Amino acid sequence: MNKIMKNENKVLSKNQKIVLDFIQKHKKPVKAYSILSNVQKKGIKAPPQVYRALDKLIRIGKIHKIESQNSFIACNTKHCTSSHTTAFSICNTCDEVLEINDPKLLEFLSGFKDSSGAQFAGYNLEFFGTCKSCEQIHES
């Protein structure tokens, strides 16, 4: 059998479900060791169990890693196919992180070529600043 055709099984295992459930319960990104300490009662006992689940969940697009924070957040779209074209806004004030799904942004970045003419397969974009509600609080 062709190894390339090898199935990336999207049926989640027990540990993968536990980790995904935990992440989905939180609006804000969560850290690996926070996940670990919160799911120990469910039987996950050691870091590799968490990191393996995280790896798989990232590969199949169920979660994304916020690279600037070493934290993890659930994907906000039903059937994510873009585990390697991601964009987020991060509020420095309230720490809210929102995934951005903007067709124009996607189009612009997916079509972008660098000065050598290379076009890239994926990207991660993280905006930093103040979210709308924190901005309004500050104004008043």
Added chain:
Amino acid sequence: MNKIMKNENKVLSKNQKIVLDFIQKHKKPVKAYSILSNVQKKGIKAPPQVYRALDKLIRIGKIHKIESQNSFIACNTKHCTSSHTTAFSICNTCDEVLEINDPKLLEFLSGFKDSSGAQFAGYNLEFFGTCKSCEQIHES
């Protein structure tokens, strides 16, 4: 004196120069502990000395952090004012990392507003894929 006007001194100290020199010698990004082990002969002995220098160099825009790699690369422009608006392309094959200075990209991202209407102060963008020369090698 107004704390906001407090001068961010751009004259580099001894350790800051040592660390910057090392980073500038390398085309590819370097890791903090690689810096440490390579500059120990110059008198830098412990991680905090490296990380403090890195922090300062990032603040003044002399270097940037590649977040997806926890590595550091020299800024490719003379008088960088955009330590918080950065973009890179990362080749998965040869590990080359190039800083992107594209006015159109800068304009697009600096002007971007998310779905709530928020506009952000900075961003970090990392493209992943294959650089032009690796692509050509693979074709042949």
Added chain:
DNA sequence: TAGCCTAGTGTTATATTATAACAAAATTAT
């Protein structure tokens, strides 16, 4: 159905990345 392959698990240990805390020295500003 027996053997094999793949993915996942459990576990211990360790590697890698980064910061806290504190005293002292050097530099800069008033």
Added chain:
DNA sequence: ATAATTTTGTTATAATATAACACTAGGCTA
């Protein structure tokens, strides 16, 4: 000069992530 700030040196430790290995469960195939 002296106060304020930055930088240094140092020890210890926190936080993030992976290596390695033995074992298990399930699907494929011969």
